[in-house]
Amino acid sequence: FRSRQTDALPAWRACCLGESEARIKGLRHAAGVRAMTRHGKNCTAGAVYTYYEKKKDTAVSGYGTQSLRLSKDAIKDFDCCCLSLQPCKDPVITPDGFIYEKEAILEYILHQKTEIAKKIKAYEKQKNIKKTELAELAKAEKESKVKAFLEKESTIVSKPLNPFSSKEATVTYGEAQASSSTEPVQHAGEKHLPSFWIPSLTPEAKASTVRKPDKTVYCPMSGRSLKMKDLIPVNFLPVDSKLERVQLINKQERYVCAVTRDVLGNSVPCAVLRPSGAVVTVECVEKLIKCDMIDPINGAQLTEKDIIHIQRGGTGFAGSGVKLEAKESRPVMQA
Numbered sequence: 001f002r003s004r005q006t007d008a009l010p011a012w013r014a015c016c017l018g019e020s021e022a023r024i025k026g027l028r029h030a031a032g033v034r035a036m037t038r039h040g041k042n043c044t045a046g047a048v049y050t051y052y053e054k055k056k057d058t059a060v061s062g063y064g065t066q067s068l069r070l071s072k073d074a075i076k077d078f079d080c081c082c083l084s085l086q087p088c089k090d091p092v093i094t095p096d097g098f099i100y101e102k103e104a105i106l107e108y109i110l111h112q113k114t115e116i117a118k119k120i121k122a123y124e125k126q127k128n129i130k131k132t133e134l135a136e137l138a139k140a141e142k143e144s145k146v147k148a149f150l151e152k153e154s155t156i157v158s159k160p161l162n163p164f165s166s167k168e169a170t171v172t173y174g175e176a177q178a179s180s181s182t183e184p185v186q187h188a189g190e191k192h193l194p195s196f197w198i199p200s201l202t203p204e205a206k207a208s209t210v211r212k213p214d215k216t217v218y219c220p221m222s223g224r225s226l227k228m229k230d231l232i233p234v235n236f237l238p239v240d241s242k243l244e245r246v247q248l249i250n251k252q253e254r255y256v257c258a259v260t261r262d263v264l265g266n267s268v269p270c271a272v273l274r275p276s277g278a279v280v281t282v283e284c285v286e287k288l289i290k291c292d293m294i295d296p297i298n299g300a301q302l303t304e305k306d307i308i309h310i311q312r313g314g315t316g317f318a319g320s321g322v323k324l325e326a327k328e329s330r331p332v333m334q335a
Contacts, residue, residue: 063331070324075313078266079236079255082221083108087249092231093272096222097311099234109228112217119213126210221311232308235277239263257281259288259296270310275300282309 058064081088081101090102219226236255238248248254255264258278264270269282273289276297280289285307289295293302 065330065332066328068326070326075266075324078264078270078310078312080313081105087254088234089245091234091236093234093308093310094219094222094226095230095232095305095308096219096224097272097309098219098221099310100231102231102233105231106228108220109217109226116213116215116217119210120215123210123212232272232274233277234272234279236264236279255279257284259284266312269312272308272310273297273302274306274308275302279310 058066076082076085077087079087079091079099081091081104082098083104084101086101088099088101091099092102092105093099216225217227218224235258237258239251239253239256240248243251253263253265256262257264257270257280259280260283262268262281262284264279264281270279271282271285272279273295275295278295278297289302289307294300295302295306
């Protein structure tokens with residue numbers, strides 16, 4: 001019985017070891033599959049540089065132009081301010097069609113005028129400093145000329161020439177002046193330091209010059225000149241006049257056309273009539289208003305400049321006619 005038991009032990013151990021090895025191999029195989037999946041995404045030894053790896057490296061490295069497709073959530077509504085990005089309480093529009101909150105755009109214009117006044121003050125101060133420096137340089141140059149003239153006058157000595165002296169002993173005034181003029185050049189050459197890295201020869205940083213500032217205030221969106229008199233008030237017609245402003249803002253469809261009562265939105269091209277400030281659809285302008293060029297709200301005569309097209313934010317679809325791709329230009333590594 002003992003011999004049979006001893007013979008059965010190695011077989012039992014072998015069976016257990018075989019099962020454990022199989023389990024370990026199975027675990028290693030499962031881990032290897034997961035590792036290979038991760039390795040495929042972070043591959044650094046592959047023969048092909050995939051588009052995924054290139055895009056990932058470009059985002060991390062900080063080099064190369066990055067482009068991003070904007071969604072609807074990243075686009076403002078047509079009735080929102082271009083500065084605060086919030087629905088306007090007292091909207092105004094520029095001749096280029098950009099809508100602003102009146103308080104926000106007036107605060108922007110005043111801030112720009114304050115900054116321009118500061119720049120003009122700094123420019124005038126710099127101008128006065130340059131004038132004083134030029135006056136001091138002219139004064140110093142004049143004093144140096146007078147000093148040099150007095151030194152030359154003091155070196156002139158009126159001595160009678162001895163006709164019996166040799167030519168080598170006689171030195172004329174011109175030769176003496178030439179020799180005296182060469183001495184400071186030699187001394188200056190001796191004082192010149194040959195090394196650029198010696199502290200006495202290192203360049204000093206000069207104060208940056210202030211350029212003459214531009215007194216014009218520019219629109220933050222179009223980049224054209226903007227004045228307070230150019231701002232035109234806009235009168236949106238709400239869907240329901242009984243709704244309060246908070247309830248109106250929470251609704252997706254807030255305003256309608258002043259003539260046709262069509263719902264306005266980013267997908268509907270709109271325009272503002274300058275005399276009345278009414279917001280109408282472009283379709284209404286083309287089919288009704290341009291027939292007689294009269295404002296249907298107050299009866300005023302219209303011109304082409306009185307019809308201002310509102311700049312829309314887009315709908316998130318490529319067919320809306322608005323550029324929905326943002327690009328950021330960054331340094332490029334070139335071989």
